Structures are given as C-alpha cells and as structure tokens.
Amino acid sequence: MDAKQGKKLDFSPILVPLLSILVALSFGGILIFIQGINPLSAYRVLFTTAFGSFDGIAITLAKATPLILSGLAVAICLRAGLFNIGAQGQLISGALASAWAGYTFVGLPALVHIPLALIFGAFFGALVALVAAVLKAYRGVHEVITTIMLNSIVIALSDYLTSNPFKEPDQPLTRTPKIQESARMPDLLGLPLGFFLAIGISITLWWIMRNTTTGFSIETIGRNKNAGWYAGISVKKTIMLSMLIGGAVAGVAGAVETLSIIGRFEPAFNAGLGFDGITVALLGRANPLGVIPAAILIGGMRASGSTMQFEVGVAPELVDLLLALILFFVTAPLLAKFFKNRKENVAMTSGWSN
Amino acid sequence: MKLRTSHYLIISFLAAFTYFYSKDGLVATSVLYTAIQFALPLALAAMVGVMCERTGVVNIGIEGTMLISAFTAFFAGAILKNTVQGMLVGVFTGAMMGLLLALMAVNWKMDQIIAGVIINILAAGITSFYYRQNYSIPSTLDPIDLPVIGAWPILGPVLSFHGPITYFGIFFILGLWFALYKTSWGLRSRAVGEHPSSADTAGVSVSRLRYLNVTAAGAVGGLAGSYLALEAVGIFERGFTAGKGFTALAIMIFGRWNPLGALAAALFFGLTQAVTNQLMIDEVVEIPPQFINMLPYILTIVVLAISAGKVRPPAAEGIPYEKEKS
Numbered sequence: 001m002d003a004k005q006g007k008k009l010d011f012s013p014i015l016v017p018l019l020s021i022l023v024a025l026s027f028g029g030i031l032i033f034i035q036g037i038n039p040l041s042a043y044r045v046l047f048t049t050a051f052g053s054f055d056g057i058a059i060t061l062a063k064a065t066p067l068i069l070s071g072l073a074v075a076i077c078l079r080a081g082l083f084n085i086g087a088q089g090q091l092i093s094g095a096l097a098s099a100w101a102g103y104t105f106v107g108l109p110a111l112v113h114i115p116l117a118l119i120f121g122a123f124f125g126a127l128v129a130l131v132a133a134v135l136k137a138y139r140g141v142h143e144v145i146t147t148i149m150l151n152s153i154v155i156a157l158s159d160y161l162t163s164n165p166f167k168e169p170d171q172p173l174t175r176t177p178k179i180q181e182s183a184r185m186p187d188l189l190g191l192p193l194g195f196f197l198a199i200g201i202s203i204t205l206w207w208i209m210r211n212t213t214t215g216f217s218i219e220t221i222g223r224n225k226n227a228g229w230y231a232g233i234s235v236k237k238t239i240m241l242s243m244l245i246g247g248a249v250a251g252v253a254g255a256v257e258t259l260s261i262i263g264r265f266e267p268a269f270n271a272g273l274g275f276d277g278i279t280v281a282l283l284g285r286a287n288p289l290g291v292i293p294a295a296i297l298i299g300g301m302r303a304s305g306s307t308m309q310f311e312v313g314v315a316p317e318l319v320d321l322l323l324a325l326i327l328f329f330v331t332a333p334l335l336a337k338f339f340k341n342r343k344e345n346v347a348m349t350s351g352w353s354n
Numbered sequence: 355m356k357l358r359t360s361h362y363l364i365i366s367f368l369a370a371f372t373y374f375y376s377k378d379g380l381v382a383t384s385v386l387y388t389a390i391q392f393a394l395p396l397a398l399a400a401m402v403g404v405m406c407e408r409t410g411v412v413n414i415g416i417e418g419t420m421l422i423s424a425f426t427a428f429f430a431g432a433i434l435k436n437t438v439q440g441m442l443v444g445v446f447t448g449a450m451m452g453l454l455l456a457l458m459a460v461n462w463k464m465d466q467i468i469a470g471v472i473i474n475i476l477a478a479g480i481t482s483f484y485y486r487q488n489y490s491i492p493s494t495l496d497p498i499d500l501p502v503i504g505a506w507p508i509l510g511p512v513l514s515f516h517g518p519i520t521y522f523g524i525f526f527i528l529g530l531w532f533a534l535y536k537t538s539w540g541l542r543s544r545a546v547g548e549h550p551s552s553a554d555t556a557g558v559s560v561s562r563l564r565y566l567n568v569t570a571a572g573a574v575g576g577l578a579g580s581y582l583a584l585e586a587v588g589i590f591e592r593g594f595t596a597g598k599g600f601t602a603l604a605i606m607i608f609g610r611w612n613p614l615g616a617l618a619a620a621l622f623f624g625l626t627q628a629v630t631n632q633l634m635i636d637e638v639v640e641i642p643p644q645f646i647n648m649l650p651y652i653l654t655i656v657v658l659a660i661s662a663g664k665v666r667p668p669a670a671e672g673i674p675y676e677k678e679k680s
Contacts, residue, residue, distance in 0.1 A: 031483075083471070131655075135658070135662075139658075142658075144414055144467060144471075145600050145603055145655075145658060146655055148597060148600050149597070149600065149651040149654050149655050150655070152597050152647075152648070153648050153655075156647045159644050160644035163644075164642070278475070282468070317479075317482045317483040318483055320482050320483060321479040321483040322479075323475070324472075324478070324479030324480070328472050331464065331465075331468055331469075332462060332464065
C-alpha cells in the first residue's frame with residue numbers, strides 16, 4: 001500500500017470514521033423520523049448538551065474517561081491480533097478492587113491512597129485477563145469466547161461479593177461502603193483528574209507501540225504470527241503481555257470510575273463501559289491516540305442521551321443503536337472503497353485455529 | 355482413547371440415574387426432562403456453528419442472531435396474536451442475519467470475528483431500542499403428548515410432552531448429520547471448508563455454497579431464538595439469550611464439529627444445569643445463586659481448555675476465499 005500511495009497524504013484513517021459516523025447518524029435519523037420525531041431537533045439536543053457549554057464538555061470528558069481506557073484495552077490487543085471483548089469484566093473487576101482498597105485502608109494520605117487504589121484496579125483487571133491470556137497462549141483457546149465467558153463470571157462474582165462479604169453494613173442495597181475521602185480523585189481545572197490520567201496512558205502506550213521493542217513485537221505478532229516467530233519473537237510471551245496490558249488498562253478504567261464518579265462499587269453502575277470500548281477502539285482504528293476523539297464523541301452521546309429523552313422523547317437506547325450502526329459502517333469496507341481502491345482487508349483477528 | 359472416556363461417562367450417568375430413580379422416580383425423570391429443555395437451544399445454536407464452520411465461515415454472531423430472532427418472534431407473535439406466525443418471523447429474521455454475515459464474510463471479505471461481533475452489537479442495539487413492555491403472546495407453543503413413547507415407563511415422561519420446536523430440532527440435528535456425511539451437499543460443504551481451491555477446481559462454487567449454508571444456518575439460529583421466546587419461557591427481555599450463543603460455540607468445538615457430537619455435548623451441558631438446579635431446589639447444598647448462574651460459563655471455559663489442541667477445526671475456517679487469477 002505504501003509504495004502505491006507515493007507522497008500523497010492518506011486521509012482515509014480520518015475520513016472513513018467521520019463518514020461512517022455521518023452515515024450512521026442519517027440512518028438513525030430515519031429511525032427517529034419513523035417514530036414521528038424530528039431527527040434534527042433530537043440531534044441538536046444530543047450535541048448541544050454534550051459539547052455546547054463548559055459544564056457540558058466537563059461532563060462529556062468525565063464520561064469519556066473510562067471509555068478512552070476501555071478503548072485502549074481493546075485497541076492494544078487488536079494490535080497484537082487479539083480481540084479482547086472482555087474489557088467489561090476486567091473493568092468491573094478493577095472497579096470492585098479499587099473500591100475495596102478505597103474503603104478498607106484508613107488513615108493513608110491521598111498521595112498514597114489514590115495510587116494504591118488505582119494499582120489494585122489495574123492488578124485485578126489484569127488478573128481477569130490473565131485467565132484468557134494463559135488459555136490463549138498455552139492451550140490455543142480463542143480469546144473471544146473466554147473473555148465473554150469471563151465477563152459473565154466476573155459480573156456474577158462481583159454481585160456475590162457486594163451482596164455478601166463486601167456489602168455495606170446495615171443497608172438494604174447491594175453495594176460496598178463509600179470509599180475514604182483520601183481515595184477520592186480530585187478535579188483539576190474543573191475537569192476530572194482521571195481524564196488527564198487517561199490521556200497520559202494513551203500517549204505512553206502510543207509511544208511504547210512506536211518506539212520500543214515491546215511495541216514492535218506486539219505489532220509484528222499482530223500482522224503475522226509466523227513472521228514474528230521466525231524473527232525470534234516469543235509469540236506466547238507477546239500474547240500474554242498484550243492481554244495483561246489490556247486487562248490492566250481496563251482495570252484502571254473501572255478504578256477511575258469508582259474513585260472519581262461513583263465513590264463506591266454498585267453492580268449495575270459500570271454496565272456497558274467495557275462494550276463501548278470495542279466501538280471506541282474500532283472507530284479509533286486501534287490507534288492509542290485515535291481512541292481519544294472516538295471516546296469523547298461516544299462519551300458525549302452517552303452523557304446527553306437522557307437529556308434527549310427528556311426534551312424530545314427519544315429513548316436513550318437510541319445511542320446504543322447509533323453506536324451499533326457506527327461500528328457497522330466503520331468496519332464495513334463499503335465506505336473505504338469510496339475513497340481508494342484498497343483491496344486488502346487487513347484481518348485484525350484470527351480464526352479458532354491459531 | 356476418546357471412546358473409553360465417553361463409555362465411562364455413560365456408565366456413570368446410568369449408575370447415578372438408577373440410584374436417583376430408586377430414591378425418587380418423579381424427580382429423577384423431571385431432571386432429565388429439564389435437561390432436554392436446557393440442552394435444545396444450545397444444540398440448535400451449535401448447529402448454526404457447525405453449518406457455517408464446515409463451509410469455512412466462523413460465526414461468532416450466533417448470540418446476536420438468536421437475540422434478534424427471539425425479539426422479532428416474540429413481538430410478531432404478540433402483535434399478530436399468533437405464536438406460529440411469530441415463529442416464522444423469527445426464523446426469517448435469523449435467515450436475514452445469516453445473509454448479512456454472508457455478505458460481510460463472503461462478499462466484503464471482512465474479518466469474520468469482527469463481522470460476528472457487529473451482528474451481536476447490532477442485535478443488542480436494535481432489540482434494546484425497540485423493546486416495549488406490556489406485550490404478551492397468546493400462549494407458548496403447545497407441548498405434544500407423544501402417542502406410544504409417552505406411555506413408556508421412565509423414558510415416557512422424559513421424552514414426551516416437549517414443544518414442537520424441540521422435536522423438530524432433534525430431527526433436524528439427525529438430518530443434518532446425515533446430510534453432512536452422506537449427501538453430495540455435505541461432501542461439497544466439507545470440501546469448501548477444508549480446501550476451497552480444490553472444491554473450486556472440481557466445479558463447486560465456493561461463494562454460492564457459503565452464502566447458502568450461512569443463510570440457512572441463520573434460519574436455524576432464528577429457530578433457536580424462537581424456541582427461547584415462544585416455547586421455553588414465553589417472554590422477551592433485553593439481552594435474554596445470556597451468552598447461550600457463545601456456549602453453543604464451545605459445544606460445537608467439544609462435539610468436534612459433528613452434529614451428533616454437538617448434540618451429546620449439549621445434553622451434557624443441559625444435564626449439568628438441570629442437576630445443579632435440582633440440588634438448589636432441594637437445598638441439598640447451600641450454593642449462592644450467583645454461583646449457579648456462573649456454572650455454564652465456567653463449564654464452557656473448562657470444556658474449551660480441555661478440548662483445545664485435541665480437536666481440529668475445518669482447515670479453511672475464517673479465511674475469505676480468493677479465486678486465483680490466471
């Protein structure tokens with residue numbers, strides 16, 4: 001592809017996602033129209049709520065924070081040719097672990113307590129990913145099935161833990177106690193601190209992928225396992241590493257959500273964040289920097305979905321539908337064909353057999 | 355040898371059943387009856403996988419196919435006030451999802467795993483956006499009292515009084531086994547799944563056969579979804595397939611891509627779930643309900659971990675076929 005392009009700049013990595021968003025919005029518009037509502041006013045509410053004021057933008061960025069991280073968790077694995085659908089489970093595990101660390105340790109200074117709780121989140125996120133990573137690397141079990149099964153297992157397990165040993169005493173609700181004040185992540189310039197952390201992790205991972213041998217190994221294994229193996233890269237180690245990075249990042253996503261937004265762990269409060277990570281990663285073309293704008297867009301739609309229902313009466317599940325359509329159009333090569341005669345479709349994942 | 359393991363399994367199953375039957379015949383037979391109910395949607399969904407993968411197309415969208423078919427089957431049944439018509443709509447929806455997968459996998463040569471995930475996410479999005487409360491179907495599909503078999507001791511109450519989709523499903527699985535191994539369609543399909551360029555040389559149209567099989571498989575997925583909504587429970591909830599489509603893939607692998615093997619594996623899954631349920635009802639063991647819910651998922655992972663490496667998938671699976679240019 002590079003040789004054919006010559007010196008011409010390749011805009012398709014930006015144009016294709018943009019166009020697929022537009023096509024998805026027009027499809028969604030037709031569906032809103034069928035329900036007897038003016039789609040333009042629905043979209044106006046959706047986007048002015050999300051991006052029209054400083055407060056709106058602050059809320060959008062807060063919503064985008066866990067999505068940047070869960071998007072990264074999927075994107076890094078995609079780079080290694082692995083499809084990590086388990087970001088949801090890894091995120092919940094991290095959220096619960098950081099909540100536990102947040103309410104259990106008493107008397108720590110915030111400068112110690114917050115990082116400690118984040119590390120708990122990262123560790124337990126990675127722990128969930130480890131199961132899938134070991135099975136993939138040493139037994140050849142496909143990660144898509146194991147990570148989905150692990151999602152359900154983690155959800156059931158966290159439900160059990162929050163309704164029994166970790167339950168807030170003397171309360172009817174299934175939830176953990178509130179985290180200590182010392183574990184609460186503060187805001188910075190009116191924006192959540194976690195947002196800057198997420199941007200920092202994105203840039204770090206982007207740098208690692210570009211400039212280190214670790215990044216090179218991951219990219220090579222993702223492009224061609226056999227080539228990587230011939231070049232002396234340990235395929236098993238690289239699979240383990242990228243899955244563990246993914247799990248840890250997803251765990252941090254859950255931890256940030258616990259420590260800065262929710263303040264405790266409640267089973268239903270993290271629903272969907274990990275699955276949106278799949279859309280974020282594919283919309284961002286599996287690029288650690290590309291996930292940032294993708295997450296901000298999706299975060300904005302998520303943040304203003306309920307306002308849209310309140311003001312124009314469209315169910316907030318419209319956002320789910322729009323995201324599914326965006327995902328469909330961004331991955332379908334149909335749109336890419338309009339731009340260039342790209343023949344090859346880079347297979348990002350592999351069948352059962354590898 | 356594999357044969358010996360399965361013999362041990364059958365013998366221990368018969369021994370356990372005899373023991374429980376001697377203690378309480380009614381409960382023992384009802385556990386087996388429930389096991390069939392648990393197993394059937396899994397077995398049918400596994401057939402979707404078998405049909406697709408035998409022709410070389412990975413279908414990870416079974417979950418979404420079942421979900422959206424259950425949705426259309428239920429709401430069509432509720433609106434038309436006719437359960438049978440609802441089922442037909444469900445089967446048709448499934449076929450459309452199969453066609454969509456074929457379009458993405460065969461025509462656009464997309465990554466098949468991503469294509470399947472798109473089907474799952476699309477199905478989840480559509481069903482949650484259009485979901486409405488306060489709808490109900492006139493009745494679930496009526497169970498059938500088998501004439502002769504129903505009067506048999508022990509086996510009668512286990513095999514009789516299932517719904518029509520159950521009986522059709524079992525015959526379909528047997529028929530699929532026959533078709534796959536004894537007819538020219540089966541031979542061609544398997545050839546396309548193993549070595550598409552040879553099949554092409556022999557005059558088989560690879561893409562047409564893949565289209566046909568993946569679409570037909572989608573219809574079977576639609577039947578599995580209709581079973582859940584119209585025969586098993588008679589309701590629809592958001593996301594109520596609860597991972598059955600993925601468990602079905604594990605069952606397909608455990609059954610070595612063979613319809614009968616997958617049926618046996620599905621019965622094993624169904625039996626495990628039925629027994630655990632019974633243990634919980636009898637309060638024999640104190641297990642938190644969350645752990646009961648986890649069981650099929652853990653079983654799926656364990657089964658895959660055991661059978662991976664020992665079984666061999668169709669060779670051309672997941673690879674888009676490019677005709678060689680001369």
